[in-house]
Amino acid sequence: xxPCRGSLAFTQEAGANEAADLEQVAVLAWGLRQxxxxxxxxxxxxxxxxxxxxxxxxxxxxGIQARMRLVQAEVALLGMRLDEAQGLLDQAExxxxxxxxxxxxxxxxxxxxxxxxxRGQAECLRQxxxxxxxxxxxxxxxxxxxxxxxxxxxxxxxxxxMVANHTWDARLPRSTEGLSPACAAAVADYRGLQCGLSSExxxxxxxxxxxxRWSVASGQLRRALSVASNLGYTYTSMxxxxxxxxxxxxxxxxxxxxxxxxxxxxxxxQTGDAMRRIGQLSAARELLLECQAxxxxxxxxxxxxxxxxYLSEIELDLQENESALQHFQLLAERxxxxxxxxxxxxxxxxxARALLRLRRLAEAREAALHAREVAQQQRERSTLVDxxxxxxxxxxxxxxxxxxxxxxxxxALAQAERLPGYCxxxxxxxxxxxAHAARGDFSAAYQLSQRASExxxxxxxxxxxxxxxxxxxxxxxxxxxxxxxxxxxLAQAESARSQALQSLHTVLLHLGESGKEITAQLNVGRVxxxxxxxxxxxxxxxxxxxxxxxxxxxxxxxxxxxxxxATAGARIAVSDAQHECVRALxxxxxxxxxxxxxxxxxxxxxxxxxxxxxxxxxxxSFGEREQLVFRNLCAYxxxxxxxxxxxxxxxxxxxxxxxxxxxASIGQLAAGxxxxxxxxxxxxxxxxxxxxxxxxxxxxxxxxxxEACGESASAEQRQRAQxxxxxxxxxxxxxxLPQMIHESIDGLQRVKRIVQDLRSFSRVxxxxxxxxxxxxxxxxxxxxxxxEIRYKAQVRKELSPLPAVYCLAAQINQVLMNLxxxxxxxxxxxxxxxxRSWVDGAWACxxxxxxxxxxxxxxxxxxxxxxxxTKPVGQGTGLGLSLSxxxxxxxxxxxxxxxxxxxxxxxxxxxxxxxxxxxxx
Numbered sequence: 001x002x003p004c005r006g007s008l009a010f011t012q013e014a015g016a017n018e019a020a021d022l023e024q025v026a027v028l029a030w031g032l033r034q035x036x037x038x039x040x041x042x043x044x045x046x047x048x049x050x051x052x053x054x055x056x057x058x059x060x061x062x063g064i065q066a067r068m069r070l071v072q073a074e075v076a077l078l079g080m081r082l083d084e085a086q087g088l089l090d091q092a093e094x095x096x097x098x099x100x101x102x103x104x105x106x107x108x109x110x111x112x113x114x115x116x117x118x119r120g121q122a123e124c125l126r127q128x129x130x131x132x133x134x135x136x137x138x139x140x141x142x143x144x145x146x147x148x149x150x151x152x153x154x155x156x157x158x159x160x161x162m163v164a165n166h167t168w169d170a171r172l173p174r175s176t177e178g179l180s181p182a183c184a185a186a187v188a189d190y191r192g193l194q195c196g197l198s199s200e201x202x203x204x205x206x207x208x209x210x211x212x213r214w215s216v217a218s219g220q221l222r223r224a225l226s227v228a229s230n231l232g233y234t235y236t237s238m239x240x241x242x243x244x245x246x247x248x249x250x251x252x253x254x255x256x257x258x259x260x261x262x263x264x265x266x267x268x269x270q271t272g273d274a275m276r277r278i279g280q281l282s283a284a285r286e287l288l289l290e291c292q293a294x295x296x297x298x299x300x301x302x303x304x305x306x307x308x309x310y311l312s313e314i315e316l317d318l319q320e321n322e323s324a325l326q327h328f329q330l331l332a333e334r335x336x337x338x339x340x341x342x343x344x345x346x347x348x349x350x351x352a353r354a355l356l357r358l359r360r361l362a363e364a365r366e367a368a369l370h371a372r373e374v375a376q377q378q379r380e381r382s383t384l385v386d387x388x389x390x391x392x393x394x395x396x397x398x399x400x401x402x403x404x405x406x407x408x409x410x411x412a413l414a415q416a417e418r419l420p421g422y423c424x425x426x427x428x429x430x431x432x433x434x435a436h437a438a439r440g441d442f443s444a445a446y447q448l449s450q451r452a453s454e455x456x457x458x459x460x461x462x463x464x465x466x467x468x469x470x471x472x473x474x475x476x477x478x479x480x481x482x483x484x485x486x487x488x489x490l491a492q493a494e495s496a497r498s499q500a501l502q503s504l505h506t507v508l509l510h511l512g513e514s515g516k517e518i519t520a521q522l523n524v525g526r527v528x529x530x531x532x533x534x535x536x537x538x539x540x541x542x543x544x545x546x547x548x549x550x551x552x553x554x555x556x557x558x559x560x561x562x563x564x565x566a567t568a569g570a571r572i573a574v575s576d577a578q579h580e581c582v583r584a585l586x587x588x589x590x591x592x593x594x595x596x597x598x599x600x601x602x603x604x605x606x607x608x609x610x611x612x613x614x615x616x617x618x619x620x621s622f623g624e625r626e627q628l629v630f631r632n633l634c635a636y637x638x639x640x641x642x643x644x645x646x647x648x649x650x651x652x653x654x655x656x657x658x659x660x661x662x663x664a665s666i667g668q669l670a671a672g673x674x675x676x677x678x679x680x681x682x683x684x685x686x687x688x689x690x691x692x693x694x695x696x697x698x699x700x701x702x703x704x705x706x707e708a709c710g711e712s713a714s715a716e717q718r719q720r721a722q723x724x725x726x727x728x729x730x731x732x733x734x735x736x737l738p739q740m741i742h743e744s745i746d747g748l749q750r751v752k753r754i755v756q757d758l759r760s761f762s763r764v765x766x767x768x769x770x771x772x773x774x775x776x777x778x779x780x781x782x783x784x785x786x787x788e789i790r791y792k793a794q795v796r797k798e799l800s801p802l803p804a805v806y807c808l809a810a811q812i813n814q815v816l817m818n819l820x821x822x823x824x825x826x827x828x829x830x831x832x833x834x835x836r837s838w839v840d841g842a843w844a845c846x847x848x849x850x851x852x853x854x855x856x857x858x859x860x861x862x863x864x865x866x867x868x869x870t871k872p873v874g875q876g877t878g879l880g881l882s883l884s885x886x887x888x889x890x891x892x893x894x895x896x897x898x899x900x901x902x903x904x905x906x907x908x909x910x911x912x913x914x915x916x917x918x919x920x921x
Contacts, residue, residue, distance in 0.1 A: 059099060066095035066104060073111055077118070078222070080261040080298065085115050106135035106144060110151075117155065118262060120300020120338040125155060143183060146173075150186040154193060158302065160341055161197050161378045169194075176210065185214035189227055196230065197342065199382035199419050201238045208234060225255050225263040229270040236274045237382070244274045265294045265303040273310045279588075279603065281314055288314070300338050305331060309343065312350050316357075317606065325354035345374045345383055352390050356397060365394050381419055388412035389428055392435075402438040409435055426452040427605075449650055456643055457519075518636040522647040527640045528560045531633070538629050539614055542621065547572065547581055548610040548641070556581055556611060581611045590631060595620035598630045602638035609642055691741060769915065771804035774812065774844055775837055781816045782835075789824045793831035793850070800838045806915030811887045815895075818880040819848040819907050826852025826905060843893075844913050849906040855899040863897065892916035 073088035089112055096104035113128030129152040136145040153172060156164035174191070176184035192207030208231045215224035228251030235244035248271040255264040272287035288307045295304035308331050315324035328350035335343035348371035355364035368391045375384045392408035409432040416424040433448035518534065521527040528546060535544045545561030556572040576582050580599050584591050585608060590600040596619055602610040612634050616622055622630070782795060789795060805812075823833050827850055834849045855863070859870060864885040888895045891911055899905035912918050 062095055063099055063101060063104070066092045066099070066101070069095070070104070070107060070111065077111065077114055078258075078260040078262065080118065080295070082115055082118055082298070085111070089115070102135050102139045103141070103144075106132050106139070106141070106148075109135065110148065113151070113155075118298055118301050120298070120302070120305075120334070126152070129155070143180060146179075146183050147186055150183075150190050154186075154190050157190075157193055157197055158342060159339055161194075161380070165194070176214065181214050181218035182220065185211050185218055185220055185223055188214060189223060192227070192234075193230065196234050196237070198379060199237075199422060201234050201422075202420065204234050205231065205238070205243075221254070221258065222260065222263055225251050225258065225260075226266060227251075228254065229267045232274055233270045236270075236277055241274065241278050248274050261294045262301075262303070265291045265301070265307070268294070269303050269306040269310060272307065273313075276310060276314055276317070281317060285311070285314055300334055302340070302343075305334055305338075305340065305343050308334070309346055309350070316350070316353060319357070321354050321357040325351060325358065328354060341374055341378050342380060345371050345378060345380055345387075348374060349383065349387055349390065352387075352394070356390065356394055359397070361394055361398050365391070365398075368394060381415060382422060385412050385416045385419070385422075385428075388415060389431070392431065402435045406432070406435045406439070423458075424451075424455060426456040429455065453643075453646055453650055456646060518633075519640045519643065521640050522644055524559075524641065524644045524648065527637070527644050531637050531640070532560065535614060535633060538633070539616075539622070539626055542614040542616050545613045545615075546610065546637070547612070549574075549585070549608065556585065559610075561613075581613060585611050590627070590634075592622065592627060595622055598622055598627060600631065600634045602634060602641065604638050604642045607642075609638060609645075612637055769806060769808060771806050772809035772812070774802050774805055774846060774911075775799045777809060777813045777816060778835060778837065778846065781813055781820060785817065785820050785824070788821070789833065792824055792829055793827045793833050795833045795835065798834065798836045800836075802837055802839060802844050803913050805844045805911050805913050807891055807911060808887075812891075812911070815884040815887055815909065816846070816848075818884050819909075822880065822907075823848055823850035823852065823905070826850050826854075828852075839913075840910070842913055842918065843910045845908060845910050847906055847908040849904065851904040854901045854903045854905055856901050860897060860899055890916070892919040 069088045069092040073085045073092065076082075076085040076088065089108055092108055093105070096108060109128045109132040113125050113132065116124035116128055129148060133145065133148045133152065136148055149168070150172060153164055153168035156167070172190065173179065173183075173187050176187050179187060188207050188211035192204050192211055195201070195204035195207060208227050212224055212227045212231065215221075215227055228247050232244045232248030232251060235241070235247060248267065252264075252267040252271050255267040258264070268287045268291035272284045272291065275281075275284035275287065288311045291303060291307040292311070295301050295307070298304055308327060312324050312327040312331065315321075315327065328347050331343060332347035332351065335341075335347055348367050352364045352368035352371060355361070355367060368387055372384065372387045372391070375381075375387055388408050389412045392405050392412065395405040395408060409428070412428055413424065413432055416422055416428065429448050429452035433445040433452065436442075436448060437445035518527065518530050521530055531546070532544055535542065543561060546559045547556040548559050549555075550557055550571075554574055556574065558570045558572075572579055572581055574582055574585065577586070580591060580593060580597070584599040584601050588601050588603060588608060590598070592598055596616040597613065599611060599613045601608045602612055612630075614622075614630060778797070778799065782789075782797075786795075820833070827833070832851050834847075836847045836849075838845050855870075863881050865882060885895055888909065888911070892915075893909065893911040896908045896910070897905065898908075
């Protein structure tokens with residue numbers, strides 16, 4: 001046995017005078033396995049008291065005393081009394097050196113390395129291990145040597161992963177087969193950490209579970225504590241919070257029982273991080289502050305730096321960006337001083353995120369690029385995904401073009417896809433989709449949006465099962481606590497407890513099935529219907545209300561159920577801080593009010609999308625079990641509603657892409673037709689011009705001949721000329737031919753104008769944003785539609801001079817066409833359509849008014865809904881006004897409607913002259 005941080009014992013060559021030493025070792029190992037280091041030291045002293053040291057040879061006596069100092073040093077080390085441990089080791093070193101006890105010196109330097117580790121002294125840590133390794137080689141102790149090499153390799157993984165892999169990977173065993181339990185535990189521990197730091201979480205978990213089993217088997221309690229905490233961190237990274245909670249609670253429980261500050265601080269730090277990741281920020285903060293208090297005197301200890309990192313993340317979650325920045329900067333300084341590159345990467349990334357939120361963009365970019373450099377050196381591949389994503393967000397905040405931002409997002413996606421067991425965040429896919437859409441690549445945007453929806457559905461389904469597992473873990477913890485408190489009443493309570501467990505088991509099964517059914521819905525109405533049914537089944541005698549937060553975050557809109565009698569209308573103002581739903585929304589916490597009302601925010605990741613509330617029909621309707629059921633139903637509802645909204649947006653995006661592709665095709669067709677018509681118009685127009693000239697000359701020539709030959713011609717010639725002139729009606733032709741040619745040329749000019757209007761309307765040469773004349777668009781659109789309108793209505797124009805408007809001209813022409821077509825359809829005959837344009841400050845305005853049939857109020861509420869139409873089947877798609885609304889929204893403009901039955905309708909468009917970027921939200 002070796003000093004493996006929690007199972008301290010020393011192997012010595014057997015000898016007749018060493019019985020007391022071996023007895024001490026056995027008692028000490030037993031004491032530390034029982035998680036009571038102080039009691040172990042006391043027992044060691046009692047053993048020595050039974051053996052008079054005066055009866056022993058000087059060499060044996062001095063050896064026993066030196067080893068006792070090692071025992072005392074480790075006890076002090078486990079209690080984080082580092083100065084005391086250092087002093088004891090210095091005294092023991094003098095004794096072992098005098099005795100030339102190489103094994104004793106080897107164990108001493110091993111312990112000295114742990115003191116350096118807890119102080120955060122990287123160079124002293126390495127020096128202590130290298131000295132111990134050299135001594136183990138000199139005495140030929142192969143098992144000691146392997147354990148020391150694994151300890152050094154494990155330490156260097158945190159210092160420089162690439163160097164550690166290069167140095168140790170081939171030198172250390174790749175399996176535990178044939179090794180002693182102590183060595184097997186150390187090998188599995190090292191390989192698990194190696195996989196975890198490379199973001200290979202599934203094999204990391206397998207290795208660490210094996211390490212835990214070997215640690216327990218070999219009595220290495222402190223390694224078991226560390227492995228349990230690392231397993232919790234690994235499962236947290238895999239988003240398997242049920243397993244994470246189980247392992248972290250196991251490690252934290254062992255650490256609290258041991259009373260060792262070093263082990264307890266690591267367990268507190270990693271449990272705090274897991275609680276932060278599942279949104280329990282208050283509980284996480286308490287655990288992390290407890291960790292920092294334990295290590296206040298040792299700020300460079302790794303657990304202290306972990307706690308500082310997780311606290312900084314909580315401050316980011318709470319939008320306390322300045323404070324988060326200061327803490328990340330402090331973490332960077334501490335990481336630099338102990339040469340911890342993984343902490344250095346995390347600190348740099350945290351600074352970049354905090355600076356981004358503070359709008360200090362140049363500094364944020366510098367910090368993110370530095371983090372990328374360190375992460376690439378360390379091969380921290382999962383962290384690199386977040387860094388690349390952050391660089392894209394910084395670029396967007398700087399106003400860079402989609403072409404500049406997209407490479408960062410593509411690198412992040414490529415990196416994420418190369419990670420085994422890593423789930424690409426849907427938000428990252430959606431960011432890439434938005435960048436592709438902004439540059440006009442709608443096909444790629446659609447594919448990425450679809451992937452995001454599929455990943456979200458997959459994650460939501462998995463999370464639903466995990467929620468039930470966490471609920472089961474929580475119940476088991478509570479049940480164990482209750483059993484301890486009521487142990488003496490076990491016989492009387494056995495029947496009731498069995499019934500309660502059976503009931504809870506039934507509820508858990510029902511809750512799991514409910515979660516699957518709720519999260520499988522992709523329609524908002526269906527989500528609400530299924531949710532209401534399961535609330536009625538799981539929380540009997542209760543009324544459900546469901547509220548969704550509007551896009552501006554100003555109102556809670558009631559989507560299901562009823563409001564309070566004191567609440568007017570169908571929504572709650574978020575400014576109403578006294579309302580229980582608003583309190584839950586703002587605090588992001590669940591409220592239990594008088595045992596009869598439960599209110600909770602609907603939260604997806606870091607976003608709140610609404611509030612859910614149940615009201616019992618009787619006082620004290622709800623207890624702890626109902627609260628747990630309600631909490632999980634809220635989680636399912638938030639997931640399902642967000643998924644349904646995303647699916648709805650995806651459908652809208654598909655419809656818009658289809659409509660845009662259709663308009664692009666129409667534009668291309670119009671351009672082609674215009675090009676084909678322009679060619680014959682050109683040569684016909686030229687021919688008619690030439691014909692007009694030649695006919696005039698011919699008629700003049702005929703007149704000259706008549707005048708020249710009139711008197712000299714014979715009577716017979718004159719008679720024949722008169723006959724031909726009468727037959728041709730030459731006088732009429734002389735008058736009619738020029739008029740016919742003039743009318744033909746005029747007709748061709750009209751065809752030419754129509755072609756020009758067709759090209760102007762289609763705007764195939766202007767698919768990008770540009771400054772356009774809205775009055776010109778009105779004229780060309782009217783010319784295109786005049787054949788539909790002229791027989792039903794008179795068109796009157798009151799167009800004022802407008803500045804050029806920065807817009808997508810073809811799409812604005814499409815909106816004008818939809819409004820004019822609808823105005824024509826609203827008029828049966830002899831109507832009037834009035835088109836006006838004017839300037840209102842920074843806005844260009846256009847209105848289209850008709851005196852047609854008008855609309856009722858209930859119709860006006862739905863006219864912008866996709867597929868809503870009042871026309872007979874087959875005569876309207878219901879997409880015209882929906883698409884128009886989307887186009888105006890894209891331009892950050894407004895479309896207003898005023899109508900009444902029998903009074904006609906007026907649509908008004910308001911567009912920002914300088915484009916959407918000029919509009920302040």
